[in-house]
Amino acid sequence: MKKNYCIIGTGVAAVNAAKAIRDQDPEGNIMVFGAEDALPYNRIKLSKDLFSDLRSDKVLIKKEKWYEKQQIQTFPNTRVERIDFDQHTLVTSAGECIAYDKLLICTGANNRKLMVDGIDKQGVYSIRERHEAEEFKAYIEDKSSIVNIGGGIQGVETVWSLVKAGKKVTILEVAPRLMARQLDEHTSELLKKKIEDAGVQVHLQANIQQIIGEDQVTGILVNDNTIPCDSITYAIGVIPNMDLVENTAMKTCRGIVVNDRMETSIADVYAAGDVTELNGVVEGLWDRAMDQGKIAGKNMASMGTEVYQKTIPLTVFNAFDLSLFSMGLVDEAQCDTTLTEEDGAGKYTRLFLKDNQIVGVISLESVIAAAPYKAAIENQASVAELNLNELSIQEVMDSVKQGGNE
């Protein structure tokens, strides 16, 4: 008997799960259901390359031919309306009832809605799906000044796209600094300066009070000052999209609760990607979704016990005339000590240490230089024997590397 594998959602977790299932089970039916109107695409491009052709094949995770070759059936424009876990069936917006042997829920996350007076005015956008990016682009085509709310990486990338398109941009962030999850104070401050050099107004610790305008946005009230603008876009975090399993027996908290095999609390049902909560954490990261999809797919097809292991987070940033990368644990408060090196001419590297191991790094270099740090973090190399006060970061890295080769 051929098995039926159903996958709900069309993000990167879905593609990787479908692929992993096919690798294990050449016979089974694999069906991927998505509410969006196209094949799975690289969502990251919606902020990074906002003004590129978002309908181009280049944006797709896999081309159409790949799905044909792998015999993976895709159902775009098809929402799954409900699931009957006891009967092992689901009902789609096309009215079909489909039986599954194994089910994967990877419905991703939605952008958190900004709670402020005037949020529903015309010209306010929060981009999660491709059609939203396209609507935003169409709206601002003949307009000039845009306010971006949110100074996380997605917001900063969007601002970079807007600046390159010749728009006048203001960035508002509630926190005292930009990209606080990936950067330390020094690099945050440098990023702010680079952004300002590009002609962007940056307001930190912004208290957003009201969106102003009749039907259409004409400005925003921030810290008791009105900033005039033609459009507003915001990216202030995500919340798992769990509508489908609300009021069911499935265990949820902030996300759908899974174990490290990506199993939910319901037999034969798995979840992966942004919709999940694992060990109390909702990740919301592209490469984690990819890895979780792979693990879920393997386990669905083989009754396997493949376990998901977190990879070291890596953020690469190339914008505003600034190249840097941030890897591993870079929260000073959780580390024992840090080593900083700078030459005053733009070079800056900071190592984060905990329990005599290198656990993270921020460096104002191209990611080309990241490999030795990645190896040191992965190998949990010990620096216990080193006199850190007397060594340069290069010397520390050399010693760690030699130690690893012995």
Add this chain to the structure above:
Amino acid sequence: MDKYICIPCGYIYNPAVGDPDEDIEPGTAFEDLPEDWLCPVCGEGKDQFAKVTE
């Protein structure tokens, strides 16, 4: 053989591993990847890759 890194996203192509998803056999040098090969993580082309310094 050298490893190559995708500058936009940080994915490292390791010739010892290849890219099994795209039927690229282990032992395939980066230079020998098809010209239309794309980064398996972010979808950028080969021109966005640089040799890794170790």
